[in-house]
Amino acid sequence: EVQLVESGGGLVQPGGSLRLSCAASGFTFSSYWIHWVRQVPGRGLVWVSRITPDGDSTYYADSVKGRFTISRDNAKNTLYLQMNSLRAEDTAVYYCARGTAGKPGVDYWGQGTLVTVSS
Amino acid sequence: QTVVTQEPSLTVSPGGTVTLTCASSTGTVTSGYSPNWFQQKPGQAPRALIYSTSNKQYWTPARFSGSLLGGKAALTLSGVQPEDEAEYYCLLFHDGAPVFGGGTKLTVL
Numbered sequence: 604e605v606q607l608v609e610s611g612g613g614l615v616q617p618g619g620s621l622r623l624s625c626a627a628s629g630f631t632f633s634s635y636w637i638h639w640v641r642q643v644p645g646r647g648l649v650w651v652s653r654i655t656p657d658g659d660s661t662y663y664a665d666s667v668k669g670r671f672t673i674s675r676d677n678a679k680n681t682l683y684l685q686m687n688s689l690r691a692e693d694t695a696v697y698y699c700a701r702g703t704a705g706k707p708g709v710d711y712w713g714q715g716t717l718v719t720v721s722s
Numbered sequence: 723q724t725v726v727t728q729e730p731s732l733t734v735s736p737g738g739t740v741t742l743t744c745a746s747s748t749g750t751v752t753s754g755y756s757p758n759w760f761q762q763k764p765g766q767a768p769r770a771l772i773y774s775t776s777n778k779q780y781w782t783p784a785r786f787s788g789s790l791l792g793g794k795a796a797l798t799l800s801g802v803q804p805e806d807e808a809e810y811y812c813l814l815f816h817d818g819a820p821v822f823g824g825g826t827k828l829t830v831l
Contacts, residue, residue: 647825714767
């Protein structure tokens, strides 16, 4: 069974940092693109970042470019999102999601972890 | 900045048929945008329904279908069930960059 489990969310002050993790199981992690998607409670989905299976290439939404860093450890089947210089507008539930094999898209999602940026 | 637009809300009767659409500010949506569709119920993570315009995930009920319609991506629900009441999001890839639509709240009444 494919599973994605996010962790690391919490309350952080503006300007602070947080690292999210996404533990994957049930599939060959090193073969898939993985995405981060966020959602302000009560609002829509927003794509944040994605990473190639080997971790060599990364992509970001303009709103987080230069502040967030996506990475992965294929030996540990784990995805990360390092978030620096956090702003109130980064407050959201953060989901990791597996890319669809061989096609642009997303198939499996984690349950999400809430990040709250507030003083 | 690319904007993907969906109907904010739609209402359908049980057993009826409804079509949700997904438009791009860049123009006509083609299969090259690889439209994806997702369903999200309150308090839950999104669930994938459709990828590459019309391909269903293995868990997607047969009453859901994806297509291109009038320059937009479309999700049609035929024989709507009460459990289909949810928020639906489309996802388009613009030159490889993923952009979600704002979502359609589907009410089954």
